[in-house]
Amino acid sequence: MREQLVARTCAWCGKPVPYKGTGRPPKYCTAAHRTRAYELRTAQARAGRPPGEGGQVQEPVVRVVERTETIVRTVVRREPGEVREVPAARLSGEPYTLPEDAVEWAQALAHLRRTAEAGGLPDVAREPLARACEAAARALRSPRP
Ligand SMILES: [Zn+2]
Incomplete structure (x- = not known):
């Protein structure tokens, strides 16, 4: 009994790739599929490096938002020159003021x-x-x- 490789499946697309019997058996059906497999392998290797060396972070994506809220507040300010009504002065001459509320x-x-x-x-x-x-x-x- 004799066994001989006649074809194998493409490592990218799975289609059968015929083998002529000489040299190393091909892993891919086309150069395009060999290139795609290479790009994927090297991209995975790059992504696996530490983030500081160009690798991909493992943390989920975080959204940073800036929110500006406008609060309308009514403020009553006395003018600096405004003088409250002073009904009388103390015996000492010092003005006194009435309670406000x-x-x-x-x-x-x-x-x-x-x-x-x-x-x-x-x-x-x-x-x-x-x-x-x-x-x-x-x-x-x-x-x-
Ligand atoms: Zn293929």
């Missing part, structure tokens, strides 16, 4: 109450202050004009 008014009135409870107001001032507070309370409880 309900919280500050409540704090100021609580301070007045604590001062009165501690006896920190002269007797002559207590009754006028009480009348002023009662008038303010009536105004606060009356319907708006």
